Amino acid sequence: MSVTDLGMPAFPAAAARSTRDTRLRANLRYATHTIRDKRARAVGELSDWAQLRAAGRAIKDRTLRHLDHYLERLEEAVTAAGGQVHWAADAAEANRIVTRLVRATGEREVVKVKSMATQEIGLNEALAEAGISAYETDLAELIVQLGKDRPSHILVPAIHRNRSEIRDIFRTEMGSWGRPAPDGLSDRPTELAEAARLHLREKFLRAKVGISGANFMVAETGTLVVVESEGNGRMCLTLPETLISVVGIEKVVPTWQDLEVFLQLLPRSSTAERMNPYTSMWTGTTDGDGPRTFHLVLLDNGRTDTLADTVGRQALRCIRCSACLNVCPVYERAGGHAYGSAYPGPIGAILTPQLRGTASALDASLPYASSLCGACYEVCPVAIDIPEVLVHLRERVVEGGKVVRGGMRTVIQPAKGHAAERAAMRAAGFVFDRPGVLRAGQRLAARTRRLHPRRLPGPGHAWSDTRDLPPVPAESFRDWWQRTRGAERGDGREEGAK
Amino acid sequence: MRVALFVTCINDTLYPRTGRAVVSLLERLGVEVGFPAEQSCCGQPQFNTGYRHATEPLALRYARAFRDYEYVVTPSGSCAAMVRDNYPRLGQKAAAEGRGGALTEAAAEAVPKTYELTEFLVDVLKVTDVGAYYPHTVTYHPTCHGLRMLGLGDRPRALLQHVKGLELRELAGAEECCGFGGTFAVKNPAVSAVMGADKTRHIQETGAEAVCTVDNSCLLHIGGTLSRQGSTVRPVHIAEILASTEGNVL
Secondary structure, three states: OOHHHOOOOOHHHHHHHHHOOHHHHHHHHHHHHHHHHHHHHHHHOOOOHHHHHHHHHHHHHHHHHOHHHHHHHHHHHHHHOOOEEEEEOOHHHHHHHHHHHHHHHOOOEEEEOOOHHHHHHOHHHHHHHOOOEEEEOOHHHHHHHHOOOOOOOOOOOOOOOOHHHHHHHHHHHHHHHOOOOOOOOOOOHHHHHHHHHHHHHHHHHHOOEEEEOOOEEEOOOOEEEEEEOOOHHHHHHHOOOEEEEEEEHHHEEOOHHHHHHHHHHHHHHHOOOOOOOEEEEEEOOEOOEOOOEEEEEEEOOOHHHHHOOOOHHHHHHOOOOOHHHHHOHHHHHHOHHHHOOOOOHHHHHHHHHHHOOOOOHHHHHHHHOOOOOOHHHHHOOOOOOHHHHHHHHHHHHHHOEEEEEOOEEEEEOOOOOOHHHHHHHHHHHHHHOOHHHHHHHHHHHHHOHHHOOOOOOHHHHHHHOOOOOOOOOOOOHHHHHHHHHHHHHOOOOOOOOO | OOEEEOOOHHHHHOOHHHHHHHHHHHHHOOOOEEOOOOOOOOOHHHHHHOOHHHHHHHHHHHHHHOOOOOEEEEOOHHHHHHHHHHHHHHHHHHHHOOOOHHHHHHHHHHHHHEEEHHHHHHHHOOOOOOOOEOOOEEEEOOOHHHHHHOOOOOHHHHHHHOOEOOEEEOOOOOOOOOOOOOOHHHHOHHHHHHHHHHHHHHHHHHOOOEEEEOOHHHHHHHHHHHHHOOOOOEEEEHHHHHHOEOOEOO
């Protein structure tokens, strides 16, 4: 994934740092709770939400099952409509293709529509290395870019910033990228938006190349769809002469009838709107209307490997609405940066370790970035059972096993750093499978109960830094049962050592 | 009706009074309760941490221990959810590894007869007024696995609302996780602690004397946090409230 993500600390350390940042926590709490409540109201308006959700899930599953077929239909349709289709196996290949296409136009600047796929592959950094400036035009992405920052949310990438921070970024940074912020800029939202509008207008009118992702690709006609709120997308998709769209292969839907389901699910789940303000659709090229050249770069980058996993593949249903982020109690406290990839929150915790693998300490820590509370699954508009996939990936981390990487079947080893835990789990397994041993341990603990420290030594501090332990009772339940009932009922007897 | 208590390892070891309360409550309602001593742990800590294979013998043990009973009642939302949601997955995954039989059978045997306590009271015994008396102000935290995996809905609240003397206080942000999450509490201690701090702040804001849940594992974290804060709010399992009577307030 993006080069800026390398060298990130594992999730617990990064998240711990976020919990000490009171401003960040206040920004995140306010923003996530606001969107969360609005989403609940927007979804509550529809009496057929459960059916829509089931339909969205079923369409995605069917499409993923026959992904090769629909991608080839899409390629035929896009080509027939005057577009050119390129296939990119990984991030590096996608970046090479886009760099080559931009270079071929002779341009040194591109305008960008907000796109998760290009964040995932680190396209802006790759273009910069090739001497090409990529300008983000979504307001929040602009804030992130001007602030030399990283996105921390799928829908609202600058969610970690409040408006006074945004004013400061605009005042100090806009001038070095183009039109400077107006003098005396305040932190009123309307003034901030106007400053961004003036700054961006210059870019839209000058740019000859636009780069986008897509929310959906309709296979039957080769039509791409971008849903957005600000109109910057419409500008980038219509004004430049050349349009390059980088889209993950899982974004294809078979027909317009299928698309209809997702155009209901996505806006209500993401921005809590009945319908988003701008929905742009384009099919190849049209003479005298919009870009004269259209390139579609179909991105794999670990998706085919993910598809090979019968449990993990449901992550590919994701339509990037970010409802799971907004309800996640862990995301709310950890912030998006702690997840170390373009995809933060619960969906990131199951997507990143599948797209990138679990080899790095960060990626191996992501499946554990959840209390398994299930709030994410409850709001997911395509019913991704995120807790199920998290547990599945935890198994991959601690037990290793068979996976597909780079299209090849391979066996991965258990991740390092789990030896003590593995030993503890084995010991627990031994004890719990021998109630006689369990009882002996309980009796020992009861006899020594006055000696137990209130705070635990060694690794136990992770528990007892903030929580007291309950006192160990004088008698376990099973001893009480045997003492009071065992003899009369006859079903409380010891089973013996095993 | 042959009913067994699955007390769970954490209640057996740390909260035996909860197990005793379930026995007393069910017997008061005319149910004869058995306690097969072969039972131990449902395997949830191992399973949820990624040690699926270490969970398998415990699932087989569970099915074996309760083989002779029609109903298994447990005072734990998350342990009931472990059996109901994850035992079938153990079978499916083992089958995919070419050795499904025994685990699939264990799940088929265990799942239909396993009930969380409030489900058993409301759905099987069809009772919401259990004749309890508990003269205290109480706030109720719906635990995540009870709320979202089991779908307990308003069963626990309905039971609490019928307890004489009990005043139920509304908990702000009730459906947000308390931050326990099993090994999450020690693997991500900083996030777990701030989640716990937010939950306990909301609990204290209710002014209630006690906080009640259907799961002592969450109360281990909530109660431990309250205790460290020097709070006087008591963590109480719902079984202990429902078992209390005018003659014997637990």
